[in-house]
Amino acid sequence: MQDFNLHAPPGAHKKKRILGRGQGSGRGTTAGKGNKGQKARSGGKTYIGFEGGQMPLYRRIAQRGFSNYPFKKEWQIVNLGEIEKRFEEGDTVDSGSLVCKGLVKGSAPVKILGDGNIAKKLTFKIRFFSASAREKIEKAGGTIIGAGSSGKA
DSSP: OOGGGOOOOTTSSOOOOOOSSOGGGSSOTTTTSOSSSGGGSTTOOOOTTOBTTBOOHHHHSOOOSOOOGGGOOOOEEEEHHHHHHHOOTTOEEOHHHHHHTTSOOTTSOEEEEOOSOOOSOOEEOOSEEOHHHHHHHHHTTOEEOOTTOOSOO
8 A cells, every 4th residue: 555545444534414504405494403392492402300391300309318428538548568569668658659659649548458568667657557557567667657547547
């Protein structure tokens, strides 16, 4: 094949649908909107769940009980095995260094879990740990410096 003979495969470019150009075009008069009614008018849009003016289902059904969803806390989980791979002996592990190493994103609270092993002496400036993670860090000779560094999340 010559380089001057290149072209897009058939069907790659769809022809634009042109509306309101007479009866013979197939999309004249009503321009594919049917006859009359709200959706035939200009600006005649409806929202999701609209039932023609009838009280929508999501408003007819009573909301019962309590949902904790708006108040839930999102935790970013980091396992000790990942920390072992990415940090050198004597480093400080805090939320900033975890972001730099690509282990967490953003500013959501971080919790260290004990999956994997750690043999390096590291200083942790993070608030939340699992009991197994705390035990493994202290066994390796690392230190935990954190405001109320509790295992509870």
